[in-house]
Amino acid sequence: GAGVSQSPSNKVTEKGKDVELRCDPISGHTALYWYRQSLGQGLEFLIYFQGNSAPDKSGLPSDRFSAERTGGSVSTLTIQRTQQEDSAVYLCASSSPRGGGQETQYFGPGTRLLVL
Amino acid sequence: AQSVTQLDSQVPVFEEAPVELRCNYSSSVSVYLFWYVQYPNQGLQLLLKYLSGSTLVKGINGFEAEFNKSQTSFHLRKPSVHISDTAEYFCAVSQTSYDKVIFGPGTSLSVIP
Numbered sequence: 001g002a003g004v005s006q007s008p009s010n011k012v013t014e015k016g017k018d019v020e021l022r023c024d025p026i027s028g029h030t031a032l033y034w035y036r037q038s039l040g041q042g043l044e045f046l047i048y049f050q051g052n053s054a055p056d057k058s059g060l061p062s063d064r065f066s067a068e069r070t071g072g073s074v075s076t077l078t079i080q081r082t083q084q085e086d087s088a089v090y091l092c093a094s095s096s097p098r099g100g101g102q103e104t105q106y107f108g109p110g111t112r113l114l115v116l
Numbered sequence: 117a118q119s120v121t122q123l124d125s126q127v128p129v130f131e132e133a134p135v136e137l138r139c140n141y142s143s144s145v146s147v148y149l150f151w152y153v154q155y156p157n158q159g160l161q162l163l164l165k166y167l168s169g170s171t172l173v174k175g176i177n178g179f180e181a182e183f184n185k186s187q188t189s190f191h192l193r194k195p196s197v198h199i200s201d202t203a204e205y206f207c208a209v210s211q212t213s214y215d216k217v218i219f220g221p222g223t224s225l226s227v228i229p
Contacts, residue, residue: 043219056216107160
């Protein structure tokens, strides 16, 4: 079946503008994660959804970052008033419980964000 | 809090030679351990994972890793590398099966013909 998809694949924006990044998880996956990959910080966890609720938002770097998930499927990560330090690749992953209760996170290709 | 250390930021190795990429973690509780690979301009792909049971874990593309609880290590090995193994390798931990994954800084493996 289809993997995790993300859009857009690339986004260039001006400092101060808002951006929305979209993630379509694998069908049936109940858990959804957002990560950020940047040169200076490596791979960082941002937020985790279980269904439509977000039990762990501990990685969101500031109140300019928010995310929502509707219908237990698609998720949108919104960055308001973008700053140059927000430039990074934003990765989405999804997972689902199996018979043994263990999961693997499947990653999408990412959205490359450049803030000018 | 959990953390992951990958001491080698870059590892050059000749084709068909063996390679070991080191990973150490710190955690006050039991963890799940993973190795992910990221090929140039591509997304993350799971190589292998340790959840419980046998400490020697075999993954895709001929890679294997051994969990050593006393040394808190999860080193990745391959007996003979190929040019196509050139990529960034990330060691990672999570506390539960649904938990966020904490990644190490990555090791860049370059296979030299």
